[in-house]
Every structure is written in structure tokens, then in C-alpha cells.
Amino acid sequence: MTLSPGVEKSPYDNSPAAREGSLPQGLKSSPSIPNPDYPHLGFNPTPGDTETVSDLYKKLSSCAKVLEDTHGLVTKLMDGSYWEGDAAVAFREQLDGGPLPLNLKNAAHSIRKAARHVHSWEGELDEFQSRAKKLEQDAKEAQEALDTAKGHATKAKNNPDLDGKGSQHEKAQKSLTGANTAVEKAQSDLEKVIGKAKKLAEEHEEKARYRAGKIRGATKKLAPHEPGWLEEFADWFTENLPDILSFTAGVIGLVALFVATGGVAAAVLLLSAAALSATALLLRVTDDEVWASLVDGFTKGEFDSDFWGNIVSLSGDALGALPGLSAVGLGARATFRALQTGEEAVKLGRVMTTMGSMTMSKAQAISSLGNPALNLIVRGARNSAEAGEIVEISSSSLGVVTAGYGLASSAVDALDNDGAKDSTTGIDGARTVLDGGALIDLARYLF
Structure with a gap:
């Protein structure tokens, strides 16, 4: 089961990590392909749709409820006090010692447990995406600051006083140095934001794998299985x-x-x-x-x-x-x-x-x-x-x-x-x- 559908591996990304599939889903796309939701980060660090996850939770919960009700009904029918007569006797004879009641109970328990983990993932995904949106806003502000700094640096570089001598030349050179320093700082600030987004992508991937593992573990009882007593x-x-x-x-x-x-x-x-x-x-x-x-x-x-x-x-x-x-x-x-x-x-x-x-x-x-x-x-x-x-x-x-x-x-x-x-x-x-x-x-x- 895929908890958070992500972008397919880009054919343009030939890094060893991408080839081995070790990158988080949000980092597998090529940087040359803009992401409409995160244009300043350049990638979606938290892929997934909370509405889809919510719908899945509701469907699993509904399914578990049906199985629980069915198990309760079968239990009453097997008890003998809920349904009497020849048909009831024949029904109980068919089910007596069979796997149906146990399978219904196990399936209801498994799906209910899986639903709880899906519900937890919904809240976690929503929190991840809120943090991603905040980082996108930070990246936007950092990019704007970088563009402004680059503009000042270009203006300072084109100052005709740089070709002159004396105090005007020194003043222009100092202005250019300050402008270049501002560009470096703005670039560093933007890279820090993108670094945080990459860490968020890794955290999102780790939690998604954890929840997926718990859901797989919860559904072990869905398939009838008769292991030996030692197992x-x-x-x-x-x-x-x-x-x-x-x-x-x-x-x-x-x-x-x-x-x-x-x-x-x-x-x-x-x-x-x-x-x-x-x-x-x-x-x-x-x-x-x-x-x-x-x-x-x-x-x-x-x-x-x-x-x-x-x-x-x-x-x-x-x-x-x-x-x-x-x-x-x-x-x-x-x-x-x-x-x-x-x-x-x-x-x-x-x-x-x-x-x-x-x-x-x-x-x-x-x-x-x-x-x-x-x-x-x-x-x-x-x-x-x-x-x-x-x-x-x-x-x-x-x-x-x-x-x-x-x-x-x-x-x-x-x-x-x-x-x-x-x-x-x-x-x-x-x-x-x-x-x-x-x-x-x-x-x-x-x-």
C-alpha cells in the first residue's frame, strides 16, 4: 500500500543515490523540472494527499464495522438462542468448527488496527505538509533577498568609478565587496532553507515507511494461515x-x-x-x-x-x-x-x-x-x-x-x-x- 504517492524517478537524475532508489520520494525528480506547489524549493518534500488518506481511513473503518457486526451476528446464530429451527441447526452444523467466525474476528481486528495507523498517518502527513509550506515561504523570501542582493552587486560592478582612482575608486570597490558579501550570505540563507526541506523529506519518508510497516503488520491476520505450534x-x-x-x-x-x-x-x-x-x-x-x-x-x-x-x-x-x-x-x-x-x-x-x-x-x-x-x-x-x-x-x-x-x-x-x-x-x-x-x-x- 502506498501512503504517499510521489514523483517517479527522473531519467535526468543519474546520481548513484537516485539510481539505487535511496532518495526520499520528493527528491527523486530532476531539479530542472519545476514543482508548481513548491517553485522556490524546487521539489515537494512531503508528497501525499491528506484527503485521499482520510477517505481510506473512513473506508477501512466502515469495513471493520461491517466485519465486526457480521462476526457478532454469526456468533449469535451459533449460540442458538437467536435463531431456532431446522434451518438454524443446519446452518450451525455447516459452521461448527469452521474458520469463518475466527476469520471474521481476525479480519475486523486487523482492518481496525490498520485504520488507526492510516488515521495517524493522516495527522502526521498534514503536519509535514504544513512545515513544507512554511519552508516554501522561507525559500521565497530568501530567493527575493538573493535577487535583490544580486541586483545591487550588478549595479556595484558596473559603477564607472571602479575604473578611476582616488577616494571614489576606493568607495566603489568597498561597495562592490559589500554587495558580493551580501550575495554570498543570501545564497547561504537560501541553501540553508533548502537543506531543511531535504531533511524534512527524509523525515517524511522515514515516517511513511514506519506507518506502512505497521499497516502490513496489522493485516497479517487477514489471510487464513495455519502455522505449526512451534512457529x-x-x-x-x-x-x-x-x-x-x-x-x-x-x-x-x-x-x-x-x-x-x-x-x-x-x-x-x-x-x-x-x-x-x-x-x-x-x-x-x-x-x-x-x-x-x-x-x-x-x-x-x-x-x-x-x-x-x-x-x-x-x-x-x-x-x-x-x-x-x-x-x-x-x-x-x-x-x-x-x-x-x-x-x-x-x-x-x-x-x-x-x-x-x-x-x-x-x-x-x-x-x-x-x-x-x-x-x-x-x-x-x-x-x-x-x-x-x-x-x-x-x-x-x-x-x-x-x-x-x-x-x-x-x-x-x-x-x-x-x-x-x-x-x-x-x-x-x-x-x-x-x-x-x-x-x-x-x-x-x-x-
Whole structure:
């Protein structure tokens, strides 16, 4: 699917980049061919028609609605309470165990998802084209300034005093030099504007490719496909790897609550959970879809379920990774100080041994830190220590349950619904705020 139809590659453009097709669409036309919409830039940096994209969004949304209604009707017919009689029985026998209901559901979901990306592209294309029009206006003003400067330079060059001597000659020469300098500056200003337009063309091309990729990904379920269970599991595992790592880190964190704090076992569990959380965090922050959701939220106010879900997930992974990263950082600093006094060259083996020992020591100390926010919650309880332990275990257990439900819902369509996602996001958000209280004692220990 082409999101933004552009100009075909010009036969006059024989540059290597153009031959390889690596130029953005708006830069593929020959500079000798004027662009009626952008005469001063010389090219259209943001090709595309927002009205065409808008019409496509409306058609996809309408198609998704029809498929959703059809799926609902077929579901009612299969249920048996909506249509009775011999014809109904025969109809259900024909559909029972068949692919139609699932294909209708998958198609509706895919087209609805594709429609959302087309709608996002409409807004992005409109913003790109607004910036292009502004650059065209800037280029027009820069060109006018350049033409004026060239006129002054021509006039100064034709001054008869240049052929004379004395003060008049010096004055004319100075005027010519100033005029030539003004021409150079005006030319530079125009080239800067055109440079900005070229960067805009590259940005437009990159975003168009991103949206096109998301639309292709959204329509995977449109074509009936029956992969083997191993392929299905591999796809599911890859797609949900950050959530799997976060879930595993949560389980390890829950186990750590039953281990004596300050011991070697607690330190090992802390470092293991932190490593998993750090990996999950890295996978999330390098995911284009996560970034797109966050950017749309902060720049366009699209604070939807995906936005808040990503915020909570990133915050939870960051909180989970921070204790372990702190232990490694403190261990590295202590190792450097311990080995700094040595006069002989330090071998790598000794550095690694010392680093491991120091990191483990710091992890043991961090695992014994408390949570002042939790202490405030249980303050006044008959046995505040026991109450705090119950709250902490309950919170961690609830986190494991919500994370497990999230993984289950990604594998079972019946569990996948926005209401449940919003509820788990709210629960995890509250837990993140509570867990964040531990940063107070961590900060005191670090600084």
C-alpha cells in the first residue's frame, strides 16, 4: 500500500543515490523540472494527499464495522438462542468448527488496527505538509533577498568609478565587496532553507515507511494461515519477550521476599531480577511502536490505553532494574578504588573477581534496604513489621498475577479486552507508585 504517492524517478537524475532508489520520494525528480506547489524549493518534500488518506481511513473503518457486526451476528446464530429451527441447526452444523467466525474476528481486528495507523498517518502527513509550506515561504523570501542582493552587486560592478582612482575608486570597490558579501550570505540563507526541506523529506519518508510497516503488520491476520505450534509459539515469544522478562523478574522478586534480606541468596535474586528488568526495559525503549505511542501521547494528547500501559511498563522495569544497576555501579567504583593503590599491572581475572565480590557485597546491602512509603501505609498497625511484610508480599503477588494475565491475554483471544487491560494497568500503576517509595532509602544509601 502506498501512503504517499510521489514523483517517479527522473531519467535526468543519474546520481548513484537516485539510481539505487535511496532518495526520499520528493527528491527523486530532476531539479530542472519545476514543482508548481513548491517553485522556490524546487521539489515537494512531503508528497501525499491528506484527503485521499482520510477517505481510506473512513473506508477501512466502515469495513471493520461491517466485519465486526457480521462476526457478532454469526456468533449469535451459533449460540442458538437467536435463531431456532431446522434451518438454524443446519446452518450451525455447516459452521461448527469452521474458520469463518475466527476469520471474521481476525479480519475486523486487523482492518481496525490498520485504520488507526492510516488515521495517524493522516495527522502526521498534514503536519509535514504544513512545515513544507512554511519552508516554501522561507525559500521565497530568501530567493527575493538573493535577487535583490544580486541586483545591487550588478549595479556595484558596473559603477564607472571602479575604473578611476582616488577616494571614489576606493568607495566603489568597498561597495562592490559589500554587495558580493551580501550575495554570498543570501545564497547561504537560501541553501540553508533548502537543506531543511531535504531533511524534512527524509523525515517524511522515514515516517511513511514506519506507518506502512505497521499497516502490513496489522493485516497479517487477514489471510487464513495455519502455522505449526512451534512457529506460533516462536512468534508469540518474540512479540511478548519484554512482558515475559518482566513477569519472570516479578516472580524472582516475589521469591526474594521469602529469603532473609542481606544474605547471598537475596543478593543473587536481586541481581537476577534487575538483569531481567533491564533487558525488558531496553527492548521496550528500542521498540518503534512503544515510542510512537509515547510521542503521540506527549505531542498530540493521545492518552489512550496503549500510552498508559507503556508508561507503567517502562516505569516498572526501570524500578526493577535500578537496584541491580546501582549495585553494579557501586561495585565497579569500589573495585577501581581497591585496585588503584596497586603498583603492579592488574590482570583481567583479578579485576573480574574483585568486581564480582564488590558487586555482591553492595547487592546484599541494597537488598536489606526498606521502603519508607510502605512504612507510612502500615504506621499505627499493632505489628507494623508484620503488616508491612503482608502488604509487600500482597503487592508483589498481585503484580505477578496481572503480568501473568497480560501474557495469557496475548495468547488467548477470549481474555484480550480493553477493560481488563485498563484494570491491570491501573493496578500496576498503583503498585509502581508504592514500589517507588523504595527509591528514598536507595538514594540515601547511594549518596
